[in-house]
């Protein structure tokens with residue numbers, strides 16, 4: 026076998042374009058005759074819409090069309106379909122692409138102006154007159170189910186969208202035999218997407234040619250093709266969706282949005298290409314986000330801190346619509362029971378409508394919430410029983426010798442949830458060492474002499490990664506000897522090109538730079554799923570490996586005939602098949618490709634299918650479970666409530682690493698996102714549902730100046746579920762971070778008995794907790 | 805109807821002239837009129853730094869500057885950072901080697917901001933680098949690869 030690339034820190038192949046300004050993002054695409062669109066969005070959270078008068082806007086010079094729902098063809102004046110139908114959805118509220126007679130959140134699209142330029146389109150928005158009859162809005166998830174709460178939808182008499190639950194083991198028995206039962210309730214808030222590239226769509230309709238083409242800044246082009254074709258009632262073959270370079274996704278770009286209907290429809294109606302690029306304020310009010318969850322939990326445990334059962338209820342903010350089924354709330358319960366062998370769980374979850382931006386997964390989806398909840402209970406036990414938090418964890422971990430471990434929960438398909446491999450206590454040992462946990466008391470004491478408050482916190486997590494069913498790969502050798510590799514998997518910066526090219530290069534026997542890579546274009550590769558839930562490497566690595574291996578075998582078989590050698594005596598290196606020990610007896614892969622794809626009158630070699638190529642949809646046999654243990658060390662200014670993360674350590678296990686450089690980047694970025702959730706990112710709405718912070722001066726994202734270095738140590742527990750042993754790595758940084766940071770803050774403020782029941786932990790809130798603690802201590 | 809002005813300026817060493825609407829930002833002008841789409845717009849309100857270009861050598865947010873204000877000035881965009889022979893600027897090379905980018909959207913602004921910073925501060929500490937890019941948001945990398953790349957590039961440039 027030739028050069029080994031898998032496991033090596035190889036520089037990314039996508040970078041040369043991107044560092045020289047030659048990326049091709051949606052807004053970089055310009056088509057002949059292209060027009061520009063802007064959307065009129067609801068300025069109120071809940072209202073009935075009377076008349077919409079677009080006449081003045083339509084008259085503005087440079088405006089080509091003003092569209093409302095009434096301007097759509099009659100058969101298309103209908104709501105969008107549910108992308109992920111699921112039995113727990115009791116009220117399947119999906120929106121119309123442009124508002125019908127009711128708007129249910131600030132930012133909901135009402136009309137679309139298409140003009141010569143974006144500036145003119147925006148000018149015209151101001152000339153549209155809409156008659157709003159305001160309706161009361163429901164905003165706070167904690168009171169949304171109260172009988173007298175306003176209803177988010179005028180035709181519903183409840184705000185309960187539906188209910189979910191996670192239940193296994195004998196919960197009654199667990200609580201009956203417990204030495205202790207402790208309870209905790211807390212809010213969790215996770216912010217929005219905030220990919221640096223906003224969403225955007227360019228569309229062209231060519232009825233006599235290619236049909237409808239959509240370039241969109243998206244994670245799941247195949248889902249969009251399916252949804253759009255179904256909505257239009259047209260064959261999928263006539264709808265081509267391309268995700269070009271995408272400037273970050275993080276979950277919210279995995280859905281199907283109203284603009285992905287309106288812009289192609291506008292292009293079709295006007296017979297000209299149309300572009301829409303979301304501006305940053307629109308991003309805050311129209312791109313799905315993840316926001317509030319209120320958890321109320323009880324844990325049953327023994328006197329030495331062993332957990333027996335966990336029960337309680339979650340109230341989950343759904344926002345105004347259900348664009349994405351129950352994926353987000355579902356993934357909040359999936360991580361239970363975390364890294365621990367808890368024999369019984371019974372947690373219910375209410376999904377609740379509010380008049381706010383619809384919710385969808387953001388990096389980690391609900392997993393950071395579920396893990397945070399379990400880790401909170403571990404911290405509660407440690408505090409109540411006065412056992413060191415690390416020790417409580419050790420007593421409860423699923424042990425390495427229990428793998429594979431069936432938690433007792435069932436997956437959506439009815440199969441048992443199983444942790445495939447891992448060593449959670451091993452991760453803890455590694456992270457305690459990396460963070461110099463043992464030396465912390467000394468660091469804390471020294472800081473205290475200077476009047477500074479230091480704290481340290483631990484968090485352990487598991488992550489179900491790599492959801493199926495597949496992400497296919499085609500490998501085809503070209504006459505030039507270059508190798509075309511195609512897949513459906515869209516990249517938003519994860520480095521799929523490099524990852525897949527390395528697997529093909531190694532297993533076919535070519536140089537990585539001889540690989541031409543194409544992805545995320547439904548016109549080039551027939552089927553795909555999308556880049557969500559840390560799934561791409563797990564699904565595409567097996568198919569890339571399989572396709573490359575099949576091409577190799579085909580090449581060797583044909584070369585053996587042509588070179589009159591035994592297949593076993595041949596090897597492929599740098600694109601050339603040669604006889605071991607006789608390198609002059611050789612044939613380039615490109616020549617074999619020509620023989621298998623001849624021109625008129627020439628036979629394809631007997632016993633071979635044409636073309637030196639193979640396609641595979643091999644995947645993982647299940648969801649590999651990645652895991653991690655993190656330690657955060659913080660300093661809290663007890664005067665201002667400001668928290669600074671001084672040091673952050675990660676022990677991480679995503680099985681076999683294909684490219685450690687990329688894994689490192691995923692973890693670092695994920696951790697910082699998680700720290701942002703813990704300390705900064707909050708979408709604020711007033712009690713009328715008006716968003717209060719729709720710019721980056723007021724909505725705070727983590728900045729380089731405020732963020733720590735992230736130290737990482739790896740543990741590699743290969744997954745038995747796929748041939749390369751890989752597990753997903755995209756979200757393992759984010760999932761445990763908030764729990765570690767919050768535990769560290771509490772640890773820093775243990776003198777004041779501070780217990781945090783809400784994050785992001787903002788300075789004012791923290792000052793109040795400190796003041797309260799000081800007052801109690803003084804009593 | 806639209807109010808326009810004629811401007812002349814130098815972009816990446818080439819002199820360019822154009823008639824622009826007075827309300828057009830420098831960022832939109834570079835991207836739309838000149839086709840230099842390496843400069844990215846992430847917020848259009850002056851916070852994210854993705855749109856940063858060099859104007860007479862200084863890092864400037866091209867979303868906050870009007871194209872007409874660039875009249876007579878010298879503008880460098882990410883496309884103009886590499887040498888005329890195509891070899892990479894030490895920062896570009898260091899970003900590549902240190903995995904200083906993922907989606908690449910913040911990257912042009914990071915590169916231009918750091919290019920101006922390293923001109924003035926050839927031997928910065930990690931803290932100084934972090935402060936220097938505190939006006940550039942990156943959602944992907946967690947900044948570590950970017951900071952490592954900047955320190956690495958500074959070293960290369962010092963050793964020249």
Ligand code: FES
Nearest residue numbers: 847848850853867
């Ligand atoms: S686009 Fe100019 S600072 Fe964000």
Ligand code: FES
Nearest residue numbers: 906910942943944
């Ligand atoms: S690399 Fe994606 S925002 Fe920085």
